[in-house]
Amino acid sequence: MTMDVKNKMIDVRDVYFSYPHHNENEAVHALNGVSLHIEKGEFVGIIGHNGSGKSTLSKLLNAIIFPSQGDVIVSGLNTKDHQNLWTIRQTAGMVFQNPDNQLVATIVEEDVAFGPENLGVPPLEIRERVDRALAVVEMQAYAHQKPHQLSGGQKQRIAIAGILAMEPECIIFDEPTAMLDPSGRREVMETIKRLNRDKAMTVIHITHFMEEIVDADRVIVLDKGKVVMEGQPRTIFKQVKRLKEIGLDVPQMTELAYELRGEGLKIPDDVLSIEEMVNALCQ
Amino acid sequence: MLKDVTIGQYYPTGSVIHKLDPRTKILFTTAFVVMLFFLNNLWGYLATFLILATITLLSKIPVGYIIRGIKGLVLIIMLTVVLNLFMTPGTTIATLGPLSVTLEGLKVATYMALRLIFLVVGTSIMTLTTSPIDLTDGMEWCMRFIPFVRRYAHELAMMMSIALRFIPTLMEETERIMKAQKARGANFETGSIISRAKNLIPILIPLFISAFRRADELATAMEARCYRGGENRTRMKQLAFEFRDHASLVLMVMMIVGLYLTTMINIPLGFPI
DSSP states (O other): OOOOGGGEEEEEEEEEEEEOOSSGGGOEEEEEEEEEEEETTOEEEEEOOTTSSHHHHHHHHTTSSOOSEEEEEETTEETTSGGGHHHHHHHEEEEOSOSGGGOOSSSHHHHHHHHHHHTTOOHHHHHHHHHHHHHHTTOGGGTTSOGGGSOHHHHHHHHHHHHHTTOOSEEEEESTTTTSOHHHHHHHHHHHHHHHHHSOOEEEEEOSOGGGGTTOSEEEEEETTEEEEEEOHHHHHTOHHHHHHTTOOOOHHHHHHHHHHHTTOOOOTTOOSHHHHHHHHHO | OOTTOOTTOOOOOOOHHHHSOHHHHHHHHHHHHHHHTTOOSHHHHHHHHHHHHHHHHHHTOOHHHHHHHHHTTHHHHHHHHHHHHHHOOSOEEEEETTEEEEHHHHHHHHHHHHHHHHHHHHHHHHHHHSOHHHHHHHHHHHHTTSTTTGGGHHHHHHHHHHHHHHHHHHHHHHHHHHHHHHHTTOOOSSSOHHHHHHHTHHHHHHHHHHHHHHHHHHHHHHHHTTOOOSTTOOOSSOOOOOHHHHHHHHHHHHHHHHHHHHTTOOOOOSSOO
């Protein structure tokens, strides 16, 4: 695939990463030669079961950890170069799994201000950024509340606002919905999709829930520290058997279509949503 | 159990005292506490009482609420009084078996009790009228003027504010763990003090493990948001001294001078002390 270098948001080139262990032979090889790229404005879903290296990958993109081998280039900057560290962390913001463990301040708006304060943004501009970020996640009404009084989904939206206030070009979501109830999950997913659609924010969404990425631009499947599949959600999810082999689910409707096809029904193998299923069955 | 302790709690009423800059209140309270230790006669304590009473009225905090704060310290105050009463050498005015009360002992005990009460009331008015965040910001500013502490002012303030942020989270977690352990047959209500203390272990261990995990995740999240200590950091909310703050600082100087002058008064108040 050829593309304009300018449009490259993130470029991961043959990256290896192992977590240190006191016994060198037992070091955990989390990533074994991963190469991938993310374009500006793209919505990319990354899936893989526990231990596939997806969390490690997300931390590499944000320069929290550094590759043992290979390069991670974020917006043209190599994470290995320590001079780039803060620019990279500002460019590629990160939202984590546990909403409680990423809110720092005792008041919502103070927490949103945390990032820009760290960047040394002038006070008046911080105020503007905070108000704008809270408006984007539709949490202005909660600006003066305490984080522990909010629901999981609301806390996660505050975490997103905190990243938005740093004005990043790309946001990495590391299983942001894993600890939320269904309604919280819906809130957060709507916010993420809106950011990508309306604000042209590059989104990398790491998840366990396949339904969340059926309308992603691209899906990347990781297994044992390697990229094993990559492509449009429709072409990935129709490979039900292969996904099951690496311990992954498929969206419910795709699964149903797969089972029905097994029973001899003539249904397309790339059904993703309930609507598509209804259409397929009514034909 | 802990609900009677009013020290460190915030009681919003929107009064003038609440609106003062946290730095003003910290400076005022510090001056007040220091002056308490210079007082040497009842005139001084009378003046201090009047100052405290005025501030309390201005703060619009119910007096009963403040007095409840002293309740928790009754034991410490009693102990100080009893120790001073019997242990100070001097003119004996009464004997109780092998123990004797001296005139000097009575004097020291009274002063100590008053001093402790004023100390607690004075500092709790500060915390009752200042939100924890404002207090932290104010302390960060004040610490910049203390040698040796100056270098860690930002870090200490950040630690305090994170502690404040996580107190409710950890309380919730403790409650959850307690319920989980109760469901598994743990007993926290009966038995001797020692066995009850032992029963707390199954709560404390999971709580600590989770606190460490939280700390690790929070540190990662802070770094991901470009946190790198206090250097070059800006703040959204800027502290600003206003007219009422300048006025309060003038009053503070007057208080210091006034209280110092009382130490020179040599008119007996009608009591032997």
